[in-house]
Amino acid sequence: MTDRDDITGRLTGAWRTITLSVMALAGAIVLALLVVTLAEVNNKRDRALASQRHSYDVMILARTVQGTIAHAEASLGRYVISGDQQLGQVYYDDWRRAKQAISRLAKLVRDNDVQLTHVATLQEAFRTRGDELALTALSTNYGKNSQALSRFYQARQSDALTRINDSLDGIITDERLLLEMRTTQARASVRRSTTIAKVLAVFGVLLVGGGITMGWIMVEALADRAIARAEAESERLRADELADAVARATEELRAQEARLRQVQKMEAVGQLTGGIAHDFNNMLAVVLNGVELAARHLPPGAGEAARHLEGARDGAERAAALTARLLAFARETAINPEPIAAATLFDGLSDLLTRALGDGMTLVLEDDSAGWCARVDRVQLENTLVNLAVNARDAMDGRGTLTIRAGHTIVSGGADPDRPGGEFVTLSVADTGCGIAPDVLDRVFEPFFTTKPLGKGTGLGLSQTFAFARQIGGEVTIASRVGEGTIVTLLLPRDRRGEATARPPAQPALLAPTIPATAARAILVVEDDARVLSSTMEALADLGHHPVACEDATQVGAVLATMERVDLILSDVLMPSLTGPEMIANLPLAFAQVPVLFVTGFAGEANGGIALGDHPVLRKPFTLAALDRAVAAAAARGDDPAPLAAE
Incomplete structure (x- = not known):
């Protein structure tokens, strides 16, 4: 081998070495690029999956908000119709959960300006809708069901709910479009990366042979x-989320079913109580009329019989008072303001409080009111005091001393228009219980706020007390120290006119009061109960009138045609064939101007929404004196159409 050949061989070897080195370097570069490309593919895939999960979370949460708001409004509607406080609590809880879900939704879309705009609109509409529904809930809480129902239907026409739904639909639509865009981009990126990888793989095959090809296949x-x-894994997670959602919905459905059964049971109890009270009032009307008629016909010197009749009358009046409480329980007693002094209030309330508090409690009643009176509804005031007493008993765990003290005070007018000055009768309920912490004391009058365990209280007792006091122009205050007890004080505006016209205590010996003679009138009596009809006929006859009986409201026209004249129609309200107002509305034109006096054992809601117009109403049971006054006042309306107060 010559030097030239040697040099050529060396150059060839060097070239081969360089070529191999370049090929090895190229193979390493190709391999590195292949690894980087695959890593980028995996990263893009992971980002795409994360974006998909994020979009699904946003859409699911938006639907959850929409469903929760719809459920809350449905609960409020049932609360407005039924007045059930548990439904009000359901509305309050659902609305709070919807607010929390909207906050989570805002966090999820904080990196998306378009979605943030939707969320901002949603939050503003949600606050507006909450204010509208809060007025409806507050009206229901204060017992203004008609106003609450009107506000609820007005709220249904509000654009706040439309804006809420539009915002949620916009969020879901934008998120779905964003999901589709991200998915399309991810697929295009994966396809592009895959193409590059294939090119590199082909080039690698040319460089390193079949090994790299096999490696690429394995990597693929x-x-x-x-x-x-x-x-x-993503499908499994979605399936788990769906299963959890179904479980939660099933649990909520069961809870709603239980609440519905409780509401239906309470409605049935109320209807049953009202029906029993109605029948009992009819029987009491017969008893009282019979006792008074018997007393009016006693011979002189029959003192023993008079005492027995007086005892029977007293028992009947006590039964009538109990019936009034049953009607109040069934929400069938109309508001009836009257002047009430502390002495008479305590006399009628002591037995009820003693039974409500139990044997472990000591009840102390103190009257320092100096005879001042307040004009309020007796049933509302008694229910308020009973509620406060029961709260105090719970604070003392059923053992302790409860003091109810009546007093009087003069409050000077201040700058606060909600706290007017004047003279007030005070009723304070003081206990020796555990007291209320300062951070809780500021919230005790809030609707649905309670510190009792779930199912032990509605959180409406003190808020109803506050509403009652403000309704009559008064005030309620509360003072408490932890470990020392609590004092709740009602300030009721003084009624000087009621003090001046207050009747003296009834004398037990006066069984049959003297009834002034009145003009004899021809009266048509319409009553489906034969015993009540007979008793009323005898009472009217004893008062000097000329009554004519009619047991069937559909036959009133025929009976009127047989009468020479008619000065008054005395009619029951609820009868099997026709109601009293329906019967009056169907009278022949010739008798359309005859004065009408309705007699009923029901009041308020018990009439089932029946409009009595401006006709006077006499409540069962009634005395002869009350019947005589009611007949005279009703007959006088034929000449004087001005409305008169019912007995």
Whole structure:
């Protein structure tokens, strides 16, 4: 070998070495690029999956908000119709959960300006809708069901709910479009990366042969397996979320079913109580009329019989008072303001409080009111005091001393228009219980706020007390120290006119009061209960009138046609064939102007929404004196159409 050949061989070897080195370097570069490309594919796939999960979370949460708001409004509607406080609590809880879900939704879309705009609109509409529904809930809480129902239907026409739904639909639509765009981009990126990888793989095959080809195939298989595994995991997560949602919905459905059964049971109890009270009032009307008629016909010197009749009358009046409480329980007693002094209030309330508090409690009643009166509804005031007493008993765990003290005070007018000055009768309920912490004391009058365990209280007791006091122009205050007890004080506006016209205590010996003679009137009596009809006929006849009986409201026209004249129609309200107002509305034109006096054992809601117009109403049971006054006042309306107060 010559030097030239040697040099050529060396150059060839060097060239081969360089070529091999370049090929090895190229192979390493290709391998590195291949690894980087695969890593980028995996990263893009992971980002795409994360974007998909994020979009699904946003859409699911938006639907959750929409469903929760719809459920809350449905609960509020049932609360407005039924007045059930548990439904009000359901509305309050659902609305709070919807607010929390909207906050989570805002966090999820904080990196998307378009979605943030939708969320801002949603939050503003949600606050507006909450204010509208809060007025409806507050009206229901204060017992203004007609106003609450009107506001609820007005709220249904509000554009706030439309804006809420439009915002949620916009969020879902934009997120779906964003999901589709991201998916399309991810697929295009994966296809582009896959193409590059294939080119590199082909180039690698040319460089390193079949080994690199096999490696690429294995890598491709591993990548496909990873994608399939990620997709399977995503599907499993979605299936788990769906199962959890179904479980929660099933649990909520069961809870709603239980609440519905409780509401139906309470409605049935209320209807049953009202029906019993109605029948009992009819029987009491017969008893009282019979006792008074018997007393009016006692011969002189029959003192023993008079005492027995007085005892029967007293028992009937006590039964009438109990019936009034049953009607109040059934929400069938109309508001009836009257002047009430502390002495008479305590006399009628002591037995009820003693039974409500139990044997472990000591009840102390103190009257320092100096005879001042307040004009309030007796049933509302008694229920308020009973609620406060029961709260105090719970604070003392059923053992302790409860003091109810009546007093009087003069409050000077201040700058606060909600706290007017004047003379007030005070009723304070003081206990020796555990007291209320300062951070809780500021919230005790809030609706639905309670510190009692779930199912032990509605959180409406003190808020109803606050509403009652403000309704009559008064005030309620509360003072408490932890470990020393609590004092709740009602300030009721003084009624001087009621003090001046207050009747003296009834004398037990006066069984049959003297009834002034009145003009004899021809009266048509319409009553489906034969015993009540007979008793009323005898009472009217004893008062000097000329009653004519009619047991069937559909036959009133025929009976009127047989009467020479008619000065008054005295009718029951609820009868099997026709109600009293329906019967009056169907009278012949010749008798359309005859005065009407309705007699009923029901009041308020018990009439089932029956409109009595401006006709006077006499409540069962009634005394002869009350019947005589009601007949005279009703007959006088034929000449004077001005409305008169019912007995």
